[in-house]
Amino acid sequence: MAGYNLEGIEAAPLKDDVDIVIPTIRSLDFLEQWRPFLQHYHLIIVQDGDPSIKIKVPEGYDYELYNRNDINRILGPRANCISYKDGGCRCFGFMVSKKKYIYTIDDDCFVAKDPSGKEINVIAQHIKNLETPSTPHYFNTLYDPFREGTDFVRGYPFSLREGVQTAISHGLWLNIPDYDAPTQLVKPRERNTRYVDAVMTIPKGVLYPMCGMNLAFNRELVGPAMYFGLMGEGQPISRYDDMWAGWAAKVVCDQLGFGVKTGMPYLWHSKASNPFVNLKKEHKGLHWQEDMVPFFQNLRLSKESDTAAKCYMEISKMTKEKLTKVDPYFEKLADAMVTWIEAWEELNPPVKNEASEELNPPVKKTQSDGEDVKAKG
């Protein structure tokens, strides 16, 4: 039953159209605080690290949980495209979901309060962002024109006021900001206390550093492009999984005419991961981003790339052609991108009509030890 908050606003909008994807190598205790906003939604938990460790899911949540054994069982040899020992493993949850919308959140993120002291319903705001158009072709200086109490400003062409479908909603964070290791090291005590009451469309042709901590997207529009790149154990780079997905997905959105928004909602990011560990994990990314960003900025996809999957396959090809000279890793990443699309299409075959749905039953979701995942009511 959908929950309602005091103002009578539904606290669980579109609860049957959203999956909450959580990567974890720690604990899910943080979900206790999220009950008023997340308890009505289905969770897809991607357990990273040692699969023999039993992760406890707080009572009352409806969930499916996948550990590394499950990923290997479901994807077989294609499992090698899913990161191990990196939060990027979360994209497996995007792939097994059958819902229109995904919201992904880190396990050290909590409910934030707006300046009035009201708890922020991140899902409600993300849904609002995703269900209202974006304006990537011309910047509205009063920010989101589709928001209550605001509009397009003078000089905004009426021919552009319809906007475009929104594919990604990128939320922000109070307290611990998502800084890279060098910045964290020189500013260890910096906290983000600034709540900016705005949602903006990222203009067409402009990239942005997408953080996976508080992120929602329309799986049907851009799911295949939301591959959190192969990082972590066995790879020369980590903690650039979401960046890779953000750059690629923005190029895909620009190509397909979809919009990307950033700004509200905020959540409270509590745990500063260790900057020295982070430096070791991400140091190659600090160098390579000087090549990766111009690569994506200069990408021009062919007009034949008219779906997210086709765009992504073309980006994989260009990655191999243009970035392998930076490091042989990019050849491996390009291959993993192809494997990702193959796995995505295997788990998400295009449904032609009602009848064909019977031919493609949803992937059976069980835990690695063979027992059925018990949906927790």
Ligand SMILES: O=c1ccn([C@@H]2O[C@H](COP(=O)(O)OP(=O)(O)O[C@H]3OC[C@H](O)[C@H](O)[C@H]3O)[C@@H](O)[C@H]2O)c(=O)[nH]1
């Ligand atoms: O090996 C791992 C490490 C982490 N996770 C899960 O990923 C989430 C983020 O981890 P953490 O909070 O330690 O990292 P942050 O530095 O705060 O996060 C940023 O950088 C890494 C990611 O890109 C993240 O999205 C960024 O916000 C958390 O749920 C961990 O449990 C993992 O699964 N495996």
Ligand SMILES: [Mn+2]
């Ligand atoms: Mn964190």
